[in-house]
Amino acid sequence: MAIFTVVCVAAACAGDGDAVITPESTLAPDITSPTSATTPAPTPAPTTTPATTPTTPETPTTEVDEVFRSTSVGDPRYPTLGTAGIDVEHYDVALDIDPTSGRLDATVRISGTFTVATDQLSFDLDGPTVRTASVDGDEVDATVEGRDVVLHLDDVRDVGDGFVAEIAVTSRVEDGPSFGPDAGVFVSDDGLWSVNEPDGVSTWMPVNDHPTDKATWTFDITVPTDVEAVANGELDDITVSGDSTTWTWRQDDPMASYLVLLLVDDYEFVDDGEIELSSGTVSLHHVVLDGRRDDLEPYIDVTRRQLEFFDELFGPYPFDRYGLAIADSQPGLAMETQGLPLFSVADLDGSLGPLQHLLLAHELAHQWFGDAVSPATWDDIWLNEGFATYAQMLWFDEIGMSTIEREAELALRSLPDDGWPLSAPTELFGTVSYNGGAAALHALRLTIGDDDFFALLRRWVVDHDEGTATTAEFERVAEEVSGRDLGDFFDEWVDSPDGPPDEYPASATEDG
Ligand code: TRP
Ligand code: ZN
Numbered sequence: 001m002a003i004f005t006v007v008c009v010a011a012a013c014a015g016d017g018d019a020v021i022t023p024e025s026t027l028a029p030d031i032t033s034p035t036s037a038t039t040p041a042p043t044p045a046p047t048t049t050p051a052t053t054p055t056t057p058e059t060p061t062t063e064v065d066e067v068f069r070s071t072s073v074g075d076p077r078y079p080t081l082g083t084a085g086i087d088v089e090h091y092d093v094a095l096d097i098d099p100t101s102g103r104l105d106a107t108v109r110i111s112g113t114f115t116v117a118t119d120q121l122s123f124d125l126d127g128p129t130v131r132t133a134s135v136d137g138d139e140v141d142a143t144v145e146g147r148d149v150v151l152h153l154d155d156v157r158d159v160g161d162g163f164v165a166e167i168a169v170t171s172r173v174e175d176g177p178s179f180g181p182d183a184g185v186f187v188s189d190d191g192l193w194s195v196n197e198p199d200g201v202s203t204w205m206p207v208n209d210h211p212t213d214k215a216t217w218t219f220d221i222t223v224p225t226d227v228e229a230v231a232n233g234e235l236d237d238i239t240v241s242g243d244s245t246t247w248t249w250r251q252d253d254p255m256a257s258y259l260v261l262l263l264v265d266d267y268e269f270v271d272d273g274e275i276e277l278s279s280g281t282v283s284l285h286h287v288v289l290d291g292r293r294d295d296l297e298p299y300i301d302v303t304r305r306q307l308e309f310f311d312e313l314f315g316p317y318p319f320d321r322y323g324l325a326i327a328d329s330q331p332g333l334a335m336e337t338q339g340l341p342l343f344s345v346a347d348l349d350g351s352l353g354p355l356q357h358l359l360l361a362h363e364l365a366h367q368w369f370g371d372a373v374s375p376a377t378w379d380d381i382w383l384n385e386g387f388a389t390y391a392q393m394l395w396f397d398e399i400g401m402s403t404i405e406r407e408a409e410l411a412l413r414s415l416p417d418d419g420w421p422l423s424a425p426t427e428l429f430g431t432v433s434y435n436g437g438a439a440a441l442h443a444l445r446l447t448i449g450d451d452d453f454f455a456l457l458r459r460w461v462v463d464h465d466e467g468t469a470t471t472a473e474f475e476r477v478a479e480e481v482s483g484r485d486l487g488d489f490f491d492e493w494v495d496s497p498d499g500p501p502d503e504y505p506a507s508a509t510e511d512g
Contacts, residue, residue, distance in 0.1 A: 067156050068116035071148045073210050077378040077428075080147045081124055081199055082210030085116035086163075093205065095221045097229070099191045099264050102173035104128075106205035109166045112215070119156045121165050124202035124209035125149040128171035135165045142167070149206050167206045179330035183258075188328035191227055191265030195335045195342065197258040198378050198428065207257045211374035211468050214254035222246045223264050230263040230287050230325060232338050251338065253319055254466045256374045261337035263327055266290035272300050272323075275307055279316030282307065285323040287340065292326060295350030299324055299360060302352065306364050309398055310391065314365070315458035318372035318465060324348070324360070334359050336366030336388070354401060358392045365391030368461050376468040379424040382494075383474060386422070386437010387457075393438060408442040411435040412504065420499040423471045432499075439500060440493040447489055448482040449508040456481040 073082030092109035110123065121135060126147040133142035133151050141152040151165060173185045173192055183200025185192050194200060202209040218236075221229035225245045233251030270293060272284035284303070288296045303324060311317045319339050331346035341363035348356060369387035393407035414435045419425055422440055425432040445453040456478050460469070463477060475490045493500045 067118050069118055069120055069122075070116070071122040071145065071150065073212055075210060075377045075379075076424075078199060078210075081202075082212065083122045083124075083148075083208050085114065085118055086112050086121065086208060086213070087115050088112040088208050088213050088215040090215055091207065091217045093217065093219045093231075095205075095219065095229075095262070097192065097221065097223050097264055099187070099223065099227060102175055102187060102192075103170065104173055104185065104192075104204055105131075105168070105170050107166065107168040108205050108207070109164060110206070110208075111162070111164045112208075114157045114159060114161045114163060117156055117158050119153045121151040121153065121163060122148045123151075123165075123167065123206035124199070125167075125169065125206040126199070126203050128169035128204060128206075131168040131170060133165070133167045135163055137164075147202065169205060171204050173204075179333055185262060186329070188265060191328070192262065193265070193327045193329040193342070194260070194262040195329070195333060196260050197335060199258070201257045201260050204262075209257045211256035211258060212376060214256050214374070214466060214468075216253070217251040217255060217260070219249040219251075219262075220246050221249070221262070221264070226266075227264055228267040228269075230261065230267060230340075232259070232261050232340055234321065235269070235285075253338070255338045255371070256468075259336065259338040259371055261325065261335075261340055261342055263287070263325060263342070265328060268293055270296060270300075272304075275304055277307060277311040277317045279311065279318070280320070282317055282319070283321045285321060285340075287323060287325040289326060289328060289345050292345055292350075295345070295348065296324070296326065298350065298352040299348055299356065302357065302360055303364070306361055306395060309395065310361075310365060310368070313394065313454060313457070314368045314391075315461050318367055318461065322364075322367070334363050336363045336370050336384075338367070338371045341366070354396075357395060357399065357401060361392040361395035362388045372461055372466065373464040374468045376470045376473075378428060380469070380471050381425065381428050382422050382433045382437035382440070383469065383471065385429065385433040386441055389434045389438040390441040393442075404442070408439065408504065411442070412439045412500075412502070415439065415499060417499065421497050422494045422500070436500065439504075443493050443500070443504050444478065444486075444489065446505050446507045447486075448478070448484065452482045 068085050070084040072079055073084045075081050088110055090111045094107040096105040124147060130142050130149055133140050135151055135153060143150050173187055175187050178186050183196050184203040185194045199209055201207050219231035222244050223229045225240060225243050229247040231249035233249045236250045237248035239246045267287050268290050270286040270288060274281050274283050286296060307317060321339050323340050325340050325342045326345050326348050327342055329342060329344045331344045333344060335342040343359060347359055365388045366384060370384035375381055375383050393404055396402040396407055397404040414431060416431055419427055419430055419432040422432060422436045459481055460477055471494060475486060479486050
């Protein structure tokens with residue numbers, strides 16, 4: 001029996017609306033023809049358009065006897081990540097963790113909607129063993145294919161149909177060297193911590209592991225009663241049952257999977273009341289290693305000042321809570337986990353110098369640039385790191401620790417010869433993305449003037465809040481706000497494979 005359905009490319013089907021990614025031709029095996037031996041399988045229109053350039057979906061409405069099977073959203077840098085054709089709305093995550101052995105059981109209930117007609121559901125999963133899988137209450141066959149777990153449905157689901165998939169997996173957190181090249185969960189002396197950017201979450205539980213599919217989350221984390229478990233959002237409930245305790249955290253704002261925080265250790269919870277910002281009332285909740293409460297003190301005050309500063313500069317703080325999580329994690333590494341960024345106790349050790357100001361400003365600024373507005377593809381990483389780096393320079397200028405001119409000059413002079421363009425850097429988290437991105441922003445500020453520059457940053461967040469965006473979209477908004485053609489500017493400072501000019505442009509306004 002042939003099934004009459006609409007085939008669409010990822011660009012037309014992607015979950016969160018503003019993501020515009022066209023599958024690469026190498027992803028053609030995504031679309032197969034199980035229902036008709038006679039109709040050749042359609043291939044997505046091959047494209048050489050970089051994913052950073054929004055494209056009009058090609059032939060999205062061709063009617064053929066096919067279903068759409070996807071195991072990728074077509075991210076050019078991480079072609080295995082994500083699944084096109086579904087829109088996850090909510091993750092209900094139940095974890096059972098034994099920090100001593102490193103055993104991590106995850107049962108994830110994923111609710112969402114099909115945005116294509118299909119007979120399978122695929123989620124990213126790299127490593128854990130699958131125990132059980134069901135869809136809408138019925139057990140289904142699950143196969144692990146590469147870095148995906150694929151759930152096979154008995155029949156074809158239509159565009160707009162809802163689904164509830166439940167997958168139980170087990171993994172073991174390796175007790176080895178700490179943070180390696182790969183993201184995920186790591187052991188500390190008495191617990192676990194995680195940095196999941198860009199693809200770490202799928203090393204310990206099944207998710208649609210790409211920022212283009214944001215969702216709300218609940219976490220029920222069961223751990224031995226002598227430790228605490230932390231995740232993003234509001235602490236909803238603590239249930240003690242003998243020698244284990246379940247910690248329930250609820251993240252009601254849409255959140256990309258790479259921003260998930262998971263911590264297990266001996267923690268204290270420090271509430272710092274509320275702060276009135278242009279966005280309204282924001283409540284402040286910090287999490288600090290037991291016994292390090294006093295070391296948190298200087299950062300409580302700096303955080304309040306930075307929230308006020310950035311809320312004014314970047315527009316309304318995007319969430320209704322914020323806090324610092326200070327963990328026994330990798331020194332020198334911090335992570336902008338949504339609403340509750342992660343820092344190492346080795347860095348936030350009670351002292352308050354340039355490093356502490358830098359880290360605190362950087363991770364807070366990511367709440368706007370990265371968390372509220374996330375990169376549509378991982379090539380767009382400078383929209384996170386360049387912006388957060390520029391924000392940290394603005395904070396140094398604000399408190400008189402440096403000036404923006406001096407910081408911008410240092411950033412420009414730090415840039416390597418290789419690793420460009422900024423819009424698709426060789427290294428995800430390298431000097432190009434961080435300092436190169438900040439230098440491009442400073443050059444843009446000089447080109448369009450302060451008023452338009454800060455209006456642009458605010459507009460950027462308003463336009464893309466709770467979604468994702470590309471470098472090309474940033475160029476478009478910059479042109480709109482400034483009323484200028486910025487084609488040459490972006491060619492030089494953002495898209496040049498040889499890196500940017502050696503000098504900043506002359507200032508558009510006399511006083512800079
Ligand atoms: N996004 C983090 C920050 O800038 C840094 C980060 C996340 C990172 N994952 C990483 C750095 C992996 C190196 C490797 O605050
Ligand atoms: Zn960063």
